[in-house]
Amino acid sequence: MERNVQRLNVLSGDVAYGTEQHRVxxxxxxxxxxxxxxxxxxxxxxxxxxIMQFMVHSPGLSxxxxxxxxxxxxxxxxxxxxxxxxxxxxxxxxxxxxxxxSNLIGFALGFRNGASLIMMAFGGTAGVFFGMATxxxxxxRDLSGLARFLMIGAxxxxxASLINAFVQSTAAMLAISVAVMAIFSLFIMIDxxxxxxxxxxxxxxxxxxxxxxLYNVFQSLLMLLTSLGGERD
Numbered sequence: 028m029e030r031n032v033q034r035l036n037v038l039s040g041d042v043a044y045g046t047e048q049h050r051v052x053x054x055x056x057x058x059x060x061x062x063x064x065x066x067x068x069x070x071x072x073x074x075x076x077x078i079m080q081f082m083v084h085s086p087g088l089s090x091x092x093x094x095x096x097x098x099x100x101x102x103x104x105x106x107x108x109x110x111x112x113x114x115x116x117x118x119x120x121x122x123x124x125x126x127x128x129s130n131l132i133g134f135a136l137g138f139r140n141g142a143s144l145i146m147m148a149f150g151g152t153a154g155v156f157f158g159m160a161t162x163x164x165x166x167x168r169d170l171s172g173l174a175r176f177l178m179i180g181a182x183x184x185x186x187a188s189l190i191n192a193f194v195q196s197t198a199a200m201l202a203i204s205v206a207v208m209a210i211f212s213l214f215i216m217i218d219x220x221x222x223x224x225x226x227x228x229x230x231x232x233x234x235x236x237x238x239x240x241l242y243n244v245f246q247s248l249l250m251l252l253t254s255l256g257g258e259r260d
Contacts, residue, residue, distance in 0.1 A: 047225075047228070048222065048223055048224075048225055051222055051227070051228055051229070051230050051233060052219070052222045052223065052230075052233075054230035055222060055230045055233040055234050055237065058114065058117070058230060058231070058234040059234050059237055059238060059241075061118070062117065062118060062121040062234060062238055063121075065118050065119070065121045065122035065125060066121045066122065066124055066125040066128070066242075067125060068122060068125060069121070069122040069123060069124065069125020069126040069127075069128070069129070070125040070126070070128050070129045070132050071125075071129075072125075072126065072129070073125065073126045073127075073128070073129020073130070073132070073133070074129045074132055074133045074136070077133075078126070078129075079126055079127065079129050079130050080130070089192075090189055090192055093127060096123060097120070097123070097124075097127075100116060100119065100120040100123065101120065101235065103116045104116045104117050104120060104231065104232070104235055105232065108229050108231045108232050109229065109231075113231045114231060117231055117234060117235060117238075120235075121238065124238075124242055128242075128246065131246060131249060131250065131253075132145065132249075134253060135249060135252075135253045138253060138259065139259065140256070141253075144249065144252045144253055144256060145249065147248075147252055148245055148248045148249035148252055149245065151244075151248050152241055152244050152245040152248060155208075155212050155215065155244055156215060156241060156244075159212060159213070159215035159216040159219065160215070160216075160219050162216045163215075163216045163217075163219035163220040163223060164223065166216070166220060170216075170217050170220060173213065173217065174214075174217050177210050177213055177214060177217070180206065180210050181210055181211075181214075184203055184206050184207055184210065187199065187203055188203055191203060197254065200250065200254070201250075201251065201254060201255075203247075204247040204248075204250045204251050204254075205247070205251070207243050207244075207246075207247040208243075208244055208247045208248060208251075210243075211239075211240045211241075211243040211244050211247075212240075212244055214236075214240045215237060215240045215241065215244070218233065218236040218237050218240060219237065221233075
């Protein structure tokens with residue numbers, strides 16, 4: 028009798044644990060969807076006003092601005108992740124990221140098929156997300172080794188991107204874009220699986236991680252599409 032009670036306690040504990048994981052994932056998906064709104068708003072403001080145009084002519088300054096503001100906001104999100112302030116800071120961060128994306132969006136809209144390219148990039152990013160999210164529920168092995176490998180790759184890509192901001196090599200940009208797409212597509216799977224495995228229990232931080240993955244995939248895909256399929260008038 029006592030053994031059966033112990034089994035029931037273990038089973039109830041497993042159910043509660045699984046329920047908590049899915050609650051975090053559900054909240055993450057809702058906040059992720061909400062974060063797209065300030066991103067679109069930020070991109071629209073940037074394209075409409077041209078407020079970020081100075082970054083095209085000052086790549087070094089733009090890189091410093093991005094690092095200071097982005098890392099500052101991310102540090103604030105981490106510090107307030109357990110309160111509503113963290114949610115508002117996250118939404119402010121996504122607005123800033125939309126502003127940072129506005130130059131690329133404006134560049135794409137300069138092509139005759141620019142709007143189609145943007146929609147293709149959005150659709151491709153959505154496809155990658157759903158594909159990686161599905162894989163995250165299927166893969167059972169520990170992915171910590173892959174995560175460490177990808178992190179090294181991400182650091183290399185960031186350094187290469189900073190160098191190319193000054194060199195302005197089209198071939199290097201294309202190679203970097205392909206690498207970023209591959210790395211952050213896999214990070215989507217890893218970050219979602221971390222939530223499912225209970226490694227991430229805060230939905231604000233989970234949203235931040237997956238948002239950055241999607242942002243990098245979309246940006247890289249749009250850069251590839253404009254470089255290879257943009258049609259001038």
